[in-house]
Amino acid sequence: MDRLIEAIEDKQNPSVVGLDPTDKLVPAPVMDAYAVEAEEQVESDDNLAATAAAAAYFEFNRAIIDAVYDIVPAVKPQIAMYEALGPAGIDCYTMTCEYAQSRGLYVIGDVKRGDIGSTAAAYAHHLTGFQGDDVWFEDAVTVNPYLGSDGIEPFMEAAGQADRDMFILVRTSNPSSSQIQELELADGGRVYEHVADLVEDWGKDSIGRFGYSRAGAVVGATHPKEGAALRERMPHTFFLVPGYGAQGGTAQSVAGMFDHNGSGAIVNSSRGIIGAWRNDEQYSDSLEPESALELVAVNARAAAADMRDQLRVALA
Amino acid sequence: MDRLIEAIEDKQNPSVVGLDPTDKLVPAPVMDAYAVEAEEQVESDDNLAATAAAAAYFEFNRAIIDAVYDIVPAVKPQIAMYEALGPAGIDCYTMTCEYAQSRGLYVIGDVKRGDIGSTAAAYAHHLTGFQGDDVWFEDAVTVNPYLGSDGIEPFMEAAGQADRDMFILVRTSNPSSSQIQELELADGGRVYEHVADLVEDWGKDSIGRFGYSRAGAVVGATHPKEGAALRERMPHTFFLVPGYGAQGGTAQSVAGMFDHNGSGAIVNSSRGIIGAWRNDEQYSDSLEPESALELVAVNARAAAADMRDQLRVALA
Numbered sequence: 001m002d003r004l005i006e007a008i009e010d011k012q013n014p015s016v017v018g019l020d021p022t023d024k025l026v027p028a029p030v031m032d033a034y035a036v037e038a039e040e041q042v043e044s045d046d047n048l049a050a051t052a053a054a055a056a057y058f059e060f061n062r063a064i065i066d067a068v069y070d071i072v073p074a075v076k077p078q079i080a081m082y083e084a085l086g087p088a089g090i091d092c093y094t095m096t097c098e099y100a101q102s103r104g105l106y107v108i109g110d111v112k113r114g115d116i117g118s119t120a121a122a123y124a125h126h127l128t129g130f131q132g133d134d135v136w137f138e139d140a141v142t143v144n145p146y147l148g149s150d151g152i153e154p155f156m157e158a159a160g161q162a163d164r165d166m167f168i169l170v171r172t173s174n175p176s177s178s179q180i181q182e183l184e185l186a187d188g189g190r191v192y193e194h195v196a197d198l199v200e201d202w203g204k205d206s207i208g209r210f211g212y213s214r215a216g217a218v219v220g221a222t223h224p225k226e227g228a229a230l231r232e233r234m235p236h237t238f239f240l241v242p243g244y245g246a247q248g249g250t251a252q253s254v255a256g257m258f259d260h261n262g263s264g265a266i267v268n269s270s271r272g273i274i275g276a277w278r279n280d281e282q283y284s285d286s287l288e289p290e291s292a293l294e295l296v297a298v299n300a301r302a303a304a305a306d307m308r309d310q311l312r313v314a315l316a
Numbered sequence: 317m318d319r320l321i322e323a324i325e326d327k328q329n330p331s332v333v334g335l336d337p338t339d340k341l342v343p344a345p346v347m348d349a350y351a352v353e354a355e356e357q358v359e360s361d362d363n364l365a366a367t368a369a370a371a372a373y374f375e376f377n378r379a380i381i382d383a384v385y386d387i388v389p390a391v392k393p394q395i396a397m398y399e400a401l402g403p404a405g406i407d408c409y410t411m412t413c414e415y416a417q418s419r420g421l422y423v424i425g426d427v428k429r430g431d432i433g434s435t436a437a438a439y440a441h442h443l444t445g446f447q448g449d450d451v452w453f454e455d456a457v458t459v460n461p462y463l464g465s466d467g468i469e470p471f472m473e474a475a476g477q478a479d480r481d482m483f484i485l486v487r488t489s490n491p492s493s494s495q496i497q498e499l500e501l502a503d504g505g506r507v508y509e510h511v512a513d514l515v516e517d518w519g520k521d522s523i524g525r526f527g528y529s530r531a532g533a534v535v536g537a538t539h540p541k542e543g544a545a546l547r548e549r550m551p552h553t554f555f556l557v558p559g560y561g562a563q564g565g566t567a568q569s570v571a572g573m574f575d576h577n578g579s580g581a582i583v584n585s586s587r588g589i590i591g592a593w594r595n596d597e598q599y600s601d602s603l604e605p606e607s608a609l610e611l612v613a614v615n616a617r618a619a620a621a622d623m624r625d626q627l628r629v630a631l632a
Contacts, residue, residue, distance in 0.1 A: 020435070022434070022438070046449065047446075047449050047451060048449075049446055049447035049448070049449060050446045050447070050449060050451055053446070078431075078435055078438075080429070080431055080435045080436070080438035080439045081435070081438050083429075083438065083439060083441065083442065084438040084439070084441035084446060085441075085446050085451065086410060086441075086445075086446060086449075086451025086452055087403065087406050087407050087410050087451070088451075089451075090403050090406045091403050094402060094403055112429070112430055112431055112460070113396070113399075113428070114428055114430075114460055115394075115396055115428055116488060116489070116490035116492075116493075117490060118338070119336070119394055119396045119397070120396070122338070122394075122396035122397045122399065122400040123396045123399060123400070125399065125400035125401075125402075126399065129402075130363075130365055130366045130369070130400060130401050130402060131365035131366070132365070133362065133363050133364075133365060133366060133402075135363060135366055135401065135402025135403070135404075135405075136402055144428070144430055144460050144462055145462070145496060146460055146461070146462045146485060146488075146496055146497070147485070147488050147490060147492065147493055147496075148490070148492030148493050148494065148495035148496055148497075149492040149495060150490040150491060150492040150493070151490075151492075169462060169463070172432060172462075172463050173432070174432035174433060174463060174464065174466040174467075175464075175466060176432075176463070176464030176465040176466040176467075177432075177463055177464050177466070178464065179464035179465060179514060180461060180462055180463075180464055180507070180510070180511065180514075181462070181464070183501055183502075183507060183510060184501065184502035184503075185499055185500065185501055185502060186499075186500035186501060186502055186504075187500075188502075191496070191499060191507060194496070194499060195496065198495060198496075
């Protein structure tokens with residue numbers, strides 16, 4: 001986790017921008033421009049809509065990355081948004097990751113993979129690449145713990161080998177996360193607390209020079225009390241905190257997830273930053289695509305700076 | 317689940333072939349042939365190895381599909397094996413799914429996705445496609461329940477809309493699955509039993525004409541007793557049973573996961589079928605690629621027929 005922590009210190013900003021484009025978050029003039037271009041250029045009609053959307057998403061992401069790369073340490077593309085487009089979306093995802101890395105950003109691939117043994121080892125190529133070539137351009141990935149350590153160990157090995165990291169789901173930000181994660185166990189704890197102990201244990205041989213292991217945890221901003229308790233319970237586990245902004249989390253609600261040095265966590269905001277342009281009165285659907293992207297960029301930068309400043313105040 | 321059950325009845329065979337290629341399961345002459353071809357044809361050196369492997373995997377899959385399509389109802393490609401190659405692997409995955417569907421096979425995409433709200437809705441495009449185009453060519457996908465119903469409902473909606481299905485992880489086949497799934501709850505049950513009840517409930521509005529809902533369950537062949545108990549506990553839930561063969565499951569150990577009519581489950585075998593050629597004495601690394609693929613095909617068909625016959629005996 002050292003590279004991420006260094007990047008956070010360097011920017012003095014423990015926040016990450018979620019690159020989760022949808023056809024509502026990318027301005028209509030940008031979507032439309034690529035729809036026209038695709039129709040002119042693509043030979044067959046197969047997946048015309050997906051190809052056009054993927055091209056629009058990439059330009060949107062690039063505008064945001066260019067706007068924030070010098071004030072945020074990391075980005076977190078959510079691969080589901082890209083998978084929605086099929087293979088064209090996957091190309092856009094890896095291009096986005098590669099471009100973000102080229103701008104010096106630490107890339108957290110929010111892929112939530114989880115499988116067993118040889119299958120988990122195959123997924124771990126997200127971190128190690130294939131036969132010497134990087135194929136995903138991610139510095140860390142998110143992982144689901146439901147299958148136990150068989151699903152985690154191959155990622156831990158890959159992380160060590162490639163100097164990369166992982167974040168394991170412990171307590172997610174959504175309402176129904178309680179259905180399984182909060183179940184009370186016979187020994188008195190909750191399922192997510194048991195998972196927390198497993199994560200702390202899985203990471204123990206990979207603790208870096210800031211005291212945090214390569215096995216991070218996903219802990220939703222919407223659970224401030226549990227988050228603060230988990231901070232105590234998992235002293236060597238760095239937190240990725242989703243749920244800020246649109247989902248209801250605030251700088252105050254996440255403050256308890258940081259350690260006494262103001263480190264130990266990175267907070268994600270997606271819609272609050274990449275969709276900030278939607279509150280800009282200068283926007284209209286009749287803008288040129290370039291002007292729309294300019295508004296996206298200006299508003300994303302302002303929102304990212306605002307989030308950084310709010311976190312600085314809350315952690316001061 | 318009606319389409320899958322019909323396909324099983326049609327072939328009188330409740331088994332599914334796992335299409336999980338790796339560089340050890342694809343014969344060396346096939347891997348080598350595409351490595352040479354890629355070197356000659358691909359313009360840049362970027363991802364040469366991955367592009368070649370993806371091409372070899374596709375030819376391997378096609379040979380297996382052609383060899384078994386008339387005796388098995390379904391195939392289950394494990395997307396991790398393809399993600400290991402990056403975007404080139406994803407292209408191979410969707411081409412494999414599309415080819416299998418063109419041969420009349422029901423395709424279970426073993427993707428184990430799981431996320432929340434709008435993100436789960438994005439993943440659900442695996443089932444619905446994008447703006448009218450199918451982009452993944454899957455008839456069902458596997459899903460991880462750790463995030464609760466927020467992660468399931470968008471898939472259920474998509475499944476209904478597209479006449480497709482899903483299989484939710486309940487009790488996986490791997491040894492460490494017990495670390496979370498078998499935790500004892502304060503109310504006396506186990507985590508996986510609670511998940512089983514959730515799955516039965518999630519499916520209840522989608523029960524088809526054979527009495528099974530669109531929300532299936534993944535129940536590992538390595539847990540015969542729990543599997544039989546789950547069969548009683550989940551009367552409207554169809555089971556996808558991995559872990560047969562290489563992982564230790566037998567026709568006897570899965571028999572209890574079927575209902576009294578011999579329906580209610582489909583059993584997966586991967587290495588036992590697609591790697592059966594490795595026990596053929598006629599194989600050698602000096603074979604021509606076409607001859608190696610012919611051996612793959614002959615042995616896969618024999619192994620698939622053998623598995624079918626063993627299941628028929630066990631269920632008689």
